[in-house]
Amino acid sequence: MLDALSEAISIILTGEPLLWLTVGILIGIFVGSLPGIGASLGMALILPLTLPLDGVNAIILLVSIYSGGMYGGSIAAILLNAPGTSAAAATTLDGYPLSRQGQAITALAMSAVASTLGGFITIVLLILISPFLVRMVLLFGSPQYFLIALLGIAMIAIVARGSLIRGVVSGMFGLLLATIGMAPMIPQQRFTFGDPALFDGISFVAALIGLFAIAEMINLAGEEGGVAQTDMEITGSIRSGISSVLTKPYLIAKSSLIGMGIGSVPGAGSTVSTFVSYAEALRSSDDPDSFGAGNHEGLIAAESANNATIPGSLIPTFSFGIPGSGSTAVLLGGLIMHGLQPGPNLFSSDLQITYAVFIALFLGNFVILFVGLTFISRMGVLTKIDTDIIIPMIVVLAVVGGFLLRVNWIDVLTVFGLGIIGYYMKRYNYSVIAFVLGIVLGPIAEENFARSLTLSDGSLMIFVNDPLSLIIVIAIVALTIGPAIRGVFKKQLG
DSSP states (O other), X not given: OHHHHHHHHHHHTTSHHHHHHHHHHHHHHHHHTSTTTHHHHHHHHHGGGGTTSOHHHHHHHHHHHHHHHHHHHHHHHHHHSOOSSGGGHHHHHHHHHHHHTTOHHHHHHHHHHHHHHHHHHHHHHHHHHHHHHHHHHXXXXXXXXXXXXXXXXXXXXXXXOSOHHHHHHHHHHHHHHHTOEEOSSSOOEESOTTOGGGTTOOOHHHHXXXXXXXXXXXXXXXXXXXXXXXXXXXXXXXXXXXXXXXXXXXXXXXXXXXXXXXXXXXXXXXXXHHHHHHHHHHHHOSOGGGTTTTOHHHHHHHHHHHHHHHHHHHHHHHHHOOOOSHHHHHHHXXXXXXXXXXXXXXXXXXXXXHHHXXXXXXXHHHHHHHHHHHTGGGGGGGGGSBHHHHHHHHHHHHXXXXXXXXXXXXXXXXXXXXXXXXXXXXXXXXXXXXXXXXHHHHHHHHHHHHHHHXXXXXXXXXXXXXXXXXXXXXXXXXXXXXXXXXXXXXXXXO
C-alpha cells in the first residue's frame, strides 16, 4: 500500500498530470456553472479527446472535470438561483437568498472554502480506509438501496416546514412524475400516451432546471433592476466568508461524512447527499426557521457534502464498475476505453493508478480554492446586471441545457412546464425540497423495491432480515414520527 502510494506521488509529480488536473478543474468549473450543462456533459464531450493521452492522464482529466463541475454548479445557484448541476439545487436554498441580500461575494467564498474542505477531508479518509469501504459497499443489495431511498423520502417530514400536508403533496407530486415512462423490471409503459419521447420518463435534471431557473426568472420578470434587491448594496467579503466556514468545523466534518457515505452507495448520488446533509443541518440547528432565508449553515452543509460525494462515488465505480451517476458512468467509460478494467485490479496490481487519481483530486481542491477566492468571487457584480439582460440569457441556457441532456424535445417542455409550476409552488408555500426528494428518489426506490420483491418471491421480510436493513428501517421510522413526538413534548413542556 505504501509502495503504491509512493509510486502514485511520483506519477503526479512528473508534471504532466498536474497540467491535465488544472485544465480539467477549469473546464469543470465552466461547464458546471452553466445551468443544465454540468460535469457529466462536459466529461462526455471531452472523453473522445482523451484518446491521445495515456490512461492515468486521461482519468485525471476526467475526474478533475467532475470535481470542478461539482463546485462550479454552486456559482449559478448562488448568483441566479439556477443550479448548474442537480447537486447544487440544495445550495440555492440559502446561497441565493444571501445573494439577494447583497452578500453574493461572501456566499461564493463560503462555497469555495466549504467545497475544498469537504474534498480534503474525504479524500484523505478515502485513502486511509479504501480497503474497508470496498467491503462495506459489498453489504448493500437492492433491499438496502430501496431503504436508503425511502430514508431520503422520509426527510420530507423534516424539510416541509409550515404545512406538513403541503409538503407531502409536493413530495407525492414528485413521486408521480417519476413514474412516467417504462416500468422497472417489466416492459410496460406508464402515462406515456403512446409517445416515444416519454418512454424514458421525465428527466429530473430538466425538472430541476425548470423548478429553479425558469421559476425564478418568472419571479424576476416582475422586478426592475438587478438580481440583488435594488435597495441593498452588494456587501460582504472573502474574509467574512472564510471566517464563517472555519468557525463551523463540526458541521463541515459531519456534512462531509454524509456526502461521502451516501456517495459510496451507487445510485444515491450527490443530489441525495446534499439534500440529506442540508436536512440534517436544519434538524440540528438552533435556528431552523432561518433556513431558506440565507442561513450560513445551510450553504456550508450543502457545499461540504457536494464535493465530498466525489471520493465516495469512486469506490463502487472503481471497485465493481457500478456508476452511481451520469458523471461516474462517463468516468467508467473512460477507464474501459483506456484499458483500465474496474474491479479488484484497481485495488491490487493497479493500486498506484487509483491512488494517483485520489491524490489528483486532493490537489485539485487547491485549484478550486484559488479560483473560487481569486476570480469567481468577483462575479458578484453579475447580480447588478439588469434583469432585462439576465432573464433572456438564463432562459436560453436553461432551454439549451435541458435539450442537450437527452436531445429530447420533452425535456424542453419539462423545463417550461415545471418552471411555471415551481413559480406557483413557491408563491403558495408548497415545499420545493419535498418535490425534489420525490422526483429524484422515486425511480431509485421503485426499481430496487421491484427487484427486491423478485428476489424474495414477494416477501416483505427481505427488508428486515439483516442488521444493516434494520438500522435503516429504524432511522426511517425515527425520521417519520420524530416531528410529531417533538411537537407533543413541546406542548407538554410549554
